[in-house]
Amino acid sequence: MPTALYINMDKFLQGLFLLANDSVADVRKLVCAALVQLIEVQPGYLQPLMKNVIEYMLQASRDTDEEVALEACEFWSAFCDAQLPPEILKEFLPRLIPVLLSNMTYADDDEALFDADDDDDAPDRDEDLKPRFHQSRLHGAVDGGEEDEDGDEIVNSWNLRKCSAAGLDNLSIFYGDEILPFLMPLVQAKLSSSSEETWKEREAAVLALGAIAEGCIQGLLPHMSQIIAFLVPMLEEKRSLVRSITCWTLSRYSKWIVQTAGHPDSQSQFDTVLTGLLARILDSNKRVQEAACSAFATLEEEAAEELAPRLEPILRHLMFAFGKYQRRNLRILYDAIGTLADAVGGQLNEAKYLEILMPPLINKWQHLPDSDKDLFPLLECLTSIAQALGSGFLQYAEPVYIRCINLIRTQEVAKADPGIAGVAYDKDFIVCSLDLLSGLAEGLGSSIENLVIRSDLRDLLLQCCGNEAPDVRQSALALLGDLAKACVFHLQPRLVDFLNIAAKQLGSEVKDNVSVANNACWAIGEIAVKVGQEISPIVMNVVSCLVPILSNAEGLNKSLLENSAITLGRLGWVCPDIVAPHMDHFMKPWCAALRTIRDDVEKEDAFRGLCAMVRVNPGGAVSSFIQMCEAIGSWHEIRSSELRVEIGQVLHGYKQMLSGYLWDQYIGALDPSLREKLVKKYSL
Numbered sequence: 001m002p003t004a005l006y007i008n009m010d011k012f013l014q015g016l017f018l019l020a021n022d023s024v025a026d027v028r029k030l031v032c033a034a035l036v037q038l039i040e041v042q043p044g045y046l047q048p049l050m051k052n053v054i055e056y057m058l059q060a061s062r063d064t065d066e067e068v069a070l071e072a073c074e075f076w077s078a079f080c081d082a083q084l085p086p087e088i089l090k091e092f093l094p095r096l097i098p099v100l101l102s103n104m105t106y107a108d109d110d111e112a113l114f115d116a117d118d119d120d121d122a123p124d125r126d127e128d129l130k131p132r133f134h135q136s137r138l139h140g141a142v143d144g145g146e147e148d149e150d151g152d153e154i155v156n157s158w159n160l161r162k163c164s165a166a167g168l169d170n171l172s173i174f175y176g177d178e179i180l181p182f183l184m185p186l187v188q189a190k191l192s193s194s195s196e197e198t199w200k201e202r203e204a205a206v207l208a209l210g211a212i213a214e215g216c217i218q219g220l221l222p223h224m225s226q227i228i229a230f231l232v233p234m235l236e237e238k239r240s241l242v243r244s245i246t247c248w249t250l251s252r253y254s255k256w257i258v259q260t261a262g263h264p265d266s267q268s269q270f271d272t273v274l275t276g277l278l279a280r281i282l283d284s285n286k287r288v289q290e291a292a293c294s295a296f297a298t299l300e301e302e303a304a305e306e307l308a309p310r311l312e313p314i315l316r317h318l319m320f321a322f323g324k325y326q327r328r329n330l331r332i333l334y335d336a337i338g339t340l341a342d343a344v345g346g347q348l349n350e351a352k353y354l355e356i357l358m359p360p361l362i363n364k365w366q367h368l369p370d371s372d373k374d375l376f377p378l379l380e381c382l383t384s385i386a387q388a389l390g391s392g393f394l395q396y397a398e399p400v401y402i403r404c405i406n407l408i409r410t411q412e413v414a415k416a417d418p419g420i421a422g423v424a425y426d427k428d429f430i431v432c433s434l435d436l437l438s439g440l441a442e443g444l445g446s447s448i449e450n451l452v453i454r455s456d457l458r459d460l461l462l463q464c465c466g467n468e469a470p471d472v473r474q475s476a477l478a479l480l481g482d483l484a485k486a487c488v489f490h491l492q493p494r495l496v497d498f499l500n501i502a503a504k505q506l507g508s509e510v511k512d513n514v515s516v517a518n519n520a521c522w523a524i525g526e527i528a529v530k531v532g533q534e535i536s537p538i539v540m541n542v543v544s545c546l547v548p549i550l551s552n553a554e555g556l557n558k559s560l561l562e563n564s565a566i567t568l569g570r571l572g573w574v575c576p577d578i579v580a581p582h583m584d585h586f587m588k589p590w591c592a593a594l595r596t597i598r599d600d601v602e603k604e605d606a607f608r609g610l611c612a613m614v615r616v617n618p619g620g621a622v623s624s625f626i627q628m629c630e631a632i633g634s635w636h637e638i639r640s641s642e643l644r645v646e647i648g649q650v651l652h653g654y655k656q657m658l659s660g661y662l663w664d665q666y667i668g669a670l671d672p673s674l675r676e677k678l679v680k681k682y683s684l
Helices: 003-007 009-020 025-041 043-059 064-080 093-103 160-192 198-211 217-236 240-252 254-262 264-281 287-326 327-348 350-367 375-416 427-452 456-464 469-506 510-551 558-574 576-595 601-616 620-632 642-660 661-668 672-681
Strands: none
Touching: 003 009, 009 043, 009 198, 009 469, 025 043, 025 064, 043 093, 064 093, 064 160, 093 620, 093 661, 160 198, 160 217, 198 217, 198 240, 198 620, 217 240, 217 254, 217 264, 217 510, 240 254, 240 287, 240 375, 254 264, 254 287, 254 456, 264 287, 264 375, 287 327, 287 350, 287 375, 327 375, 350 375, 350 558, 375 427, 427 469, 456 469, 510 558, 510 601, 558 576, 558 672, 576 601, 576 620, 601 620, 601 642, 620 642, 642 661, 661 672
C-alpha cells in the first residue's frame, strides 16, 4: 500500500463515493474496480462502510452497462475470499441472490449464442484448437483435484454470466445451505416453465444448480433424486446450450450420484445418468459433445469399478464417437478413454473389450504423421491403456514402442539440425513418448525386456536425463526408475552415468525444479533396491543432498519429502556400513518424514534400512529414540512378518542397551497411547 494512499485513504474513499453514480459508464466501472481491489488487499478500510458499499455494489451489479455490472459482480467472490464476518453480507442475500441468478441468463449478444449450432460435420477451424499442455509423469505424486470448468468454457471470454455464476459458487461455499431458501424457489420457478421462449431462463437455473453443487450439498442431498430426475430429461432439450449445461451440472454431482449407486433403488439413477451422458457424447452438436465427454470423464473418476459391469456399452459409445468427432473434441475423447482405463484397470483386459477399443486407436496411431501434434493426446491415452492392460498390452506393444523410440530419436536430431530431421524441434514429442514408454514398462514389467534389448533406448534415455528442459528430465527420470524395476540389467553398462545425472538433480536448486528432483530421488531408490552394493560409489553424494531436503521440510512438496525419506532408507538398507555412521545427522528429520508415509512396500523398504543401520550403529539413534518410536508407531499394519520381527529386535535391543532406569526414562517420555501400542505390539 503506497504511503500517500495510506495517509489519504478517507479522502480517496470520499472521492470514490462522489463518483459512484457518475453518468459516464467508464467512471462507474473504475469505481467498482477500485472497491473490488480494496476489499482484496485491505478489506479493513472498507469494513466500517461496508453496508453502504454493499448497497452500491448491489445497484451496480444491475447496471444497464454490462461492463459496469461485470466489474461490480467481481465484488461478491472477493467478499467471500476476504474472510470478513459473514453477518455483514447475510442480510443482503435475499436481494443479492436474485440479481446473480438474473445475470446468469444468456445476454442476447453472448458469443456462445452465435456458434451454439456448431454441427459435428463442420470441420474445426485452427483457432478452435486451444493449445494443450502435457503434464510430465510424476512418481509418488500427492493427487490434487482438478478444477471444474464452467459448462460454457468453449467461449473463452470472461463475462457477466460467468462472473455471476462464480459469485454464486463462492457464496454457496461461504454460506452453505443458508442461501437455499432464497435461491431454490427461483430455480424451481424457472425450471417449471417449459415454453420455447423461456429456454434461457431454464438454462440459467441449471447453471445455478451446478454452481451450488459443492457449497450446498448437505442441504441438497435429501432432494438429490428429485434434482437428478429433473435434470436427466433436460439432456434431450431442443436447445444445444441447455443440453451442454445439463451435462456440466450433472458432472458437478458425480460424487453423490456414484455414492448412492451402491443402494439398489439408486442403482437405476446412476444408470440413467450414465446412459444420458453416453447419448449426449453422440450428440450432433460439437459443444454438447465436449460437455458430455468432460462430464463423463468426471463421472468415470468417481465411479471407478462401478463402471466394470457396464464396460461394453460404454466402449461402444466412445468408439462410435471416435469415428465421428472432429480434431478438437477428439482430444477430449482421448482423455475420457484414458480416464476409463485408469478407472477400471485390469478389468479392461478382456478380448471382447479390446476388440472394440484397440483397432480404431491403432489405426489412428498408424495414420498420424510423426510431426502431428494430435499424437500427444493419443500418446497419453495409450499410456493409461498400457498401464491398465498390463501384459494384455503385449500384442500391441512392439509398433508402439518402436514409434516412441523413433519420435525421441527424430527430435534429438531436430534439436541439433531441423533440416536433417525434416521436422521442427518440439520437446513435447519427447516428453509424451518417454511417458508412454514408462507406461509400457509399468504395464509389461519384465516382458518389456525383449523390446529394450533390440533398441538404443539406453543411450537415448541418458541424453534425455541430461536435457536442459526440466519436463524432459522429469519424464526421463521417471522412465529410468520404471526400467530399473522392469529390467535393470540393460541399464548397467551406463549405470554410473545415470546415477550421477540423477544425483545432480538433488543439488542446491531443488526448489526450482521440485518435480525433477522428486523423480530423480525415486529412481535412485528403485535402482538401489535392484543393484544393491553396486550403488555404493554415489551413496554419500546422494545422502548429503537428501539430508538438507529432510531438514528443511517446512513448505516443501510432500511427495519430494516422502521420496527423500524412502530413498534414504533404501540406501541405508543396501549400504548400511556407509550410511549408518552418519545417522545422528539425519535421524530426527528422517523419522519425522517416515511418520507421514502411508503403509506400502516402499515404506517397508525404508524401515528395513532403519533396522539395518541401527544394527551397525545403535548409538547413532539414541538421541532420536522418541522420533524413531513415533515413526514405528505410524504403521497401521506391517504386512511383512519378517520386518515386524526386525523392528521388534531393534526395540528389544534398545531395552537391553539402556537397561533399567534409563530404559524407563526413554520409554516413559513417549506419548502414553504410543507407549501402550508399542509395549503391546512388541511385547516390551
